[in-house]
Amino acid sequence: MKFYNKLATVSVTSAIVMGSVLGNAQSTFASSGGNSSDQPADVSYMGNTKNPKNVIFLVGDGMGPSYNSAYRYFADNPETKEMDKTAFDNYLLGTQRTNPDDPKENVTDSAAGATAFSSGHKTFNGAIGVDANKQKVKTVLEQAKENGKSTGLVSTAEITDATPAAYAAHVDDRDKKDEIAQQFYNDKINGKHKVDVLLGGGAEYFGDKNGNLTDKFKKDGYDVVDNKTDLQNSTSKQVLGLFADNDMPLQIDAPEKNPKLVEMEDSAIKRLESNDKGFFLMVEGASIDKSGHPNDVTGVMSEMSGFEKSFDYAMNYAKSHPDTLVVATADHSTGGMTIAKGKDYVWNPKAIHQMKHSGSYMTKEIAEGKDPEKVINDGYGFEVSNSQISKIKDEAEALKKYDEEDKEYEAQFQKLQDAIQKPINDKSHTGWTTNGHTGEDVNTYGFGPGSDRFKGNIDNTDNANNIFDFFKHDVKQ
Numbered sequence: 001m002k003f004y005n006k007l008a009t010v011s012v013t014s015a016i017v018m019g020s021v022l023g024n025a026q027s028t029f030a031s032s033g034g035n036s037s038d039q040p041a042d043v044s045y046m047g048n049t050k051n052p053k054n055v056i057f058l059v060g061d062g063m064g065p066s067y068n069s070a071y072r073y074f075a076d077n078p079e080t081k082e083m084d085k086t087a088f089d090n091y092l093l094g095t096q097r098t099n100p101d102d103p104k105e106n107v108t109d110s111a112a113g114a115t116a117f118s119s120g121h122k123t124f125n126g127a128i129g130v131d132a133n134k135q136k137v138k139t140v141l142e143q144a145k146e147n148g149k150s151t152g153l154v155s156t157a158e159i160t161d162a163t164p165a166a167y168a169a170h171v172d173d174r175d176k177k178d179e180i181a182q183q184f185y186n187d188k189i190n191g192k193h194k195v196d197v198l199l200g201g202g203a204e205y206f207g208d209k210n211g212n213l214t215d216k217f218k219k220d221g222y223d224v225v226d227n228k229t230d231l232q233n234s235t236s237k238q239v240l241g242l243f244a245d246n247d248m249p250l251q252i253d254a255p256e257k258n259p260k261l262v263e264m265e266d267s268a269i270k271r272l273e274s275n276d277k278g279f280f281l282m283v284e285g286a287s288i289d290k291s292g293h294p295n296d297v298t299g300v301m302s303e304m305s306g307f308e309k310s311f312d313y314a315m316n317y318a319k320s321h322p323d324t325l326v327v328a329t330a331d332h333s334t335g336g337m338t339i340a341k342g343k344d345y346v347w348n349p350k351a352i353h354q355m356k357h358s359g360s361y362m363t364k365e366i367a368e369g370k371d372p373e374k375v376i377n378d379g380y381g382f383e384v385s386n387s388q389i390s391k392i393k394d395e396a397e398a399l400k401k402y403d404e405e406d407k408e409y410e411a412q413f414q415k416l417q418d419a420i421q422k423p424i425n426d427k428s429h430t431g432w433t434t435n436g437h438t439g440e441d442v443n444t445y446g447f448g449p450g451s452d453r454f455k456g457n458i459d460n461t462d463n464a465n466n467i468f469d470f471f472k473h474d475v476k477q
């Protein structure tokens with residue numbers, strides 16, 4: 001058992017005294033110490049009505065604080081003088097630290113971030129449900145299942161991607177997606193599948209190349225669906241919904257047949273809530289991060305909007321179900337997005353509203369051989385300068401020289417991508433510093449019983465530690 005001295009120092013001795021098997025008892029003291037002054041720390045700890053029966057944990061992947069602020073500008077009604085609040089703004093609880101426990105890197109990836117969220121253990125980048133010594137660690141989803149609750153994972157990424165994977169799989173490398181999908185099927189708790197509702201992309205890892213897992217799930221009573229209509233018509237308590245081979249398309253680019261994040265969330269909750277013992281549901285807005293990497297501000301706003309709707313939905317659910325806790329946070333920030341670049345004190349979301357497609361979508365279309373001229377005309381909703389158009393065409397032409405397998409391909413793809421993102425980043429005055437992640441603290445939002453425990457500046461491991469603690473004090477049905 002390993003304790004992490006990054007938590008409040010007083011908590012380490014307390015946790016040892018507590019002797020929790022999972023080493024998570026320290027959260028009782030660590031996260032409530034000094035930052036929940038309006039409520040006695042022991043209220044939720046003692047397991048009364050302040051102990052949530054249901055937990056909805058929302059992850060805005062890559063949703064650093066600048067994303068929340070930028071989205072406020074973007075969502076604001078320009079007709080009114082005051083800037084409108086977003087759905088998140090009234091529920092800010094505090095911030096959280098995101099650093100991993102990695103021998104080489106001190107800025108986290110989504111795997112280490114999600115393992116902290118799911119298990120309460122800091123670990124190395126790439127790790128899925130294993131600690132820094134590659135030992136399997138129990139997750140809050142597994143604890144929920146042990147307690148007889150229903151469980152769900154919902155993501156706009158592949159459902160085997162780092163964030164959902166870290167709740168129900170244990171591998172030392174996030175790229176082992178076949179194995180992650182296998183574990184979703186094979187690992188059981190008390191003879192039952194761990195996850196009752198799995199919704200997202202990643203069909204590739206459930207088909208005939210990986211042991212026909214969809215068929216196996218079907219045989220075990222799951223409804224298996226691949227479009228919104230079938231999802232909504234399905235009445236089974238257990239469902240596997242795979243809506244894309246890989247990541248789901250961004251909301252701005254998605255075909256009608258695809259469910260939106262909030263529709264997947266709604267479908268999940270309707271199945272999970274029938275369990276008297278409660279449920280644990282993780283909902284991930286994954287493509288916030290996936291748009292941040294290519295510095296695609298249009299994609300970021302598209303996915304922030306989808307995530308806000310999911311957050312709002314969860315909040316409304318919690319208000320009408322007082323036994324439900326909702327927490328929303330991010331695993332890290334992505335891209336170093338800046339609201340205003342250059343010398344002017346201006347950020348212009350109007351240009352982003354004019355976009356008809358994300359830059360990532362346009363890049364992919366051109367890379368797949370579509371006529372750049374047509375992609376440009378169909379994608380930007382404003383006039384792009386001739387020099388910027390020529391630059392895009394030149395980079396598109398250069399990409400044609402390479403095969404996807406060539407080592408030069410990736411670098412040239414990046415050049416094309418940068419050329420496509422530049423007009424909208426210039427027009428909207430959006431700055432970026434990297435194609436990777438950045439290490440600033442991220443915001444925590446929440447509501448419902450136990451939400452006080454997430455106040456102040458907490459550690460990303462406290463999310464799991466708090467939830468473990470709630471589940472430890474589950475009221476026996």
Ligand SMILES: [Zn+2]
Pocket residue numbers: 062110289290293334437
């Ligand atoms: Zn990322």
